[in-house]
Amino acid sequence: NRTSVSVLGLGLMGQALAATFLKAGRATTVWNRSADKADRLVADGAVLAGTPADAVAASDLVVVCLSTYDVVHEVIGPLGDALHGKTVVNLTSGSSEQARDTAEWARKNGAAYLDGAIMATPPGIGAETSVLFYAGDEAVFDAHEPVLRLLGGGTTYLGTDHGKPALFDVSLLGLMWGALNSFLHGVAIVETGGVKAREFVPWAHMWLDAIKIFTADYAAQIDAGDGEFPANDARLETHLGALRHLLEESEALGVDTALPEYSRKLMEGVIAQGHARNSYASVITAYRRPAR
Ligand code: NDP
Numbered sequence: 363n364r365t366s367v368s369v370l371g372l373g374l375m376g377q378a379l380a381a382t383f384l385k386a387g388r389a390t391t392v393w394n395r396s397a398d399k400a401d402r403l404v405a406d407g408a409v410l411a412g413t414p415a416d417a418v419a420a421s422d423l424v425v426v427c428l429s430t431y432d433v434v435h436e437v438i439g440p441l442g443d444a445l446h447g448k449t450v451v452n453l454t455s456g457s458s459e460q461a462r463d464t465a466e467w468a469r470k471n472g473a474a475y476l477d478g479a480i481m482a483t484p485p486g487i488g489a490e491t492s493v494l495f496y497a498g499d500e501a502v503f504d505a506h507e508p509v510l511r512l513l514g515g516g517t518t519y520l521g522t523d524h525g526k527p528a529l530f531d532v533s534l535l536g537l538m539w540g541a542l543n544s545f546l547h548g549v550a551i552v553e554t555g556g557v558k559a560r561e562f563v564p565w566a567h568m569w570l571d572a573i574k575i576f577t578a579d580y581a582a583q584i585d586a587g588d589g590e591f592p593a594n595d596a597r598l599e600t601h602l603g604a605l606r607h608l609l610e611e612s613e614a615l616g617v618d619t620a621l622p623e624y625s626r627k628l629m630e631g632v633i634a635q636g637h638a639r640n641s642y643a644s645v646i647t648a649y650r651r652p653a654r
Contacts, residue, residue: 366391367509368421370414370437371428371454372399378484379427379453379513384408385488386512393417395437418444423506427453431460435467446472449502451510453478453494458525465498465524474502479527481534482514490515495527541570543621550617580643591640598645599638602629 365388369380372394380403383390392400393411400410411417414437418424424445428434434454438445450473452464461477468475476498486492492514496503503510503519511517520526545566549559576595583591609622628648637644 365389365509366421367423367425368392368411368417370394370417370424370426371433372396372403373427373429374484375453375480375487376427377403378487379425380408381406382488382512383509388509388512389421391417391420414438415441415444418448422447423449423451423509425451425453430454431456431464434464439467442471449474449476449506451476451478451496451506453480455479455531456528458528461497461524461528474499475524476502476506477524477527478510479531480513481516481531487513492516493518495520495530497521497524497526547612547617547621551611551615554615554617576642580641580646583641583643584646591637591644593639593641595641597639598629598633598642601642602626602633605629 367383367388368391369376369383370393372380372392376392376394377399380390380392384403384406389409390403390407391409391411392403393414393416394400397410400408404410409420411420418438418441424438426434426438428437431454434452438450445468450468452461452475465475465477476496478494478496480487480492480494482489482492482494493516494510494514495518496510497520499522500519507517507519520530548566549562552562553559579594580591605622605625609619609626611617612619612622628645632645632648635647637647
């Protein structure tokens, strides 16, 4: 059972994971609370385990993808000794603290543990471009990388801190929602000028590419850690002036103003702290937790 894999949890994501292992010719054992979700996989050659313990016994590598960490502990928590010597790879979404606590729990039970985060939807599992993050012991990751890489060509090891995939996961999702909300707000504005969303898209893409360059420059300023945010491109007070046009235009057009209002308060607060002539990177000071 060194080359086999067991998958616990056959929701939308778990089914995609198990199907990908099967397609690659890996002996795959599956378990799910509602056994009927295994029907298709069993027809394709998977072995259905009657209990989580049977599934864990079948393979050295156990991939877990359940709705929450509470469910993970409910399902594998009682297994105790059966986990000894196994490698558990947990792809369930949760907090960094839950990931670190679960790693500690696994260590006490003699199991190797990788925590992961999936930056893809089920149809993207197995694709060359799909990114999955992992953290934990490097030797454990190296040992299982070939099989984990089947799930996505962008498989990436982030280091030994088990909480890191969860931190990356929510941060990237936050980036997505921030960008999508801004895109949709922009569409609502240009629509008032008779512009179709499709016409706006290439310009949104052009601007997202520019934002990539801004973020790289700002990251360097932030990481320098000297509290200096030189305005090589534009001052925060200049940003605020431009932001006011967005706010006023939104108001005049009757388009929702919550998003630009939020940005206005954010920038004004940072300017009040003395950053008017600094770059936009100085806004990081509003987001950071106070030094402890
Ligand atoms: P689903 O809702 O499709 O599946 C949930 C899974 O959890 C099912 O296997 C379900 O079993 C099981 N489950 C829930 N409660 C219990 C319980 N009390 N006891 C035993 N099993 C339980 O969700 P997904 O498969 O989409 O997501 C699974 C994880 O993957 C989540 O943490 C999600 O955030 C993450 N993920 C999902 C992505 C996606 O696009 N879908 C993307 C990235 C991460 P049953 O079938 O019996 O209900």
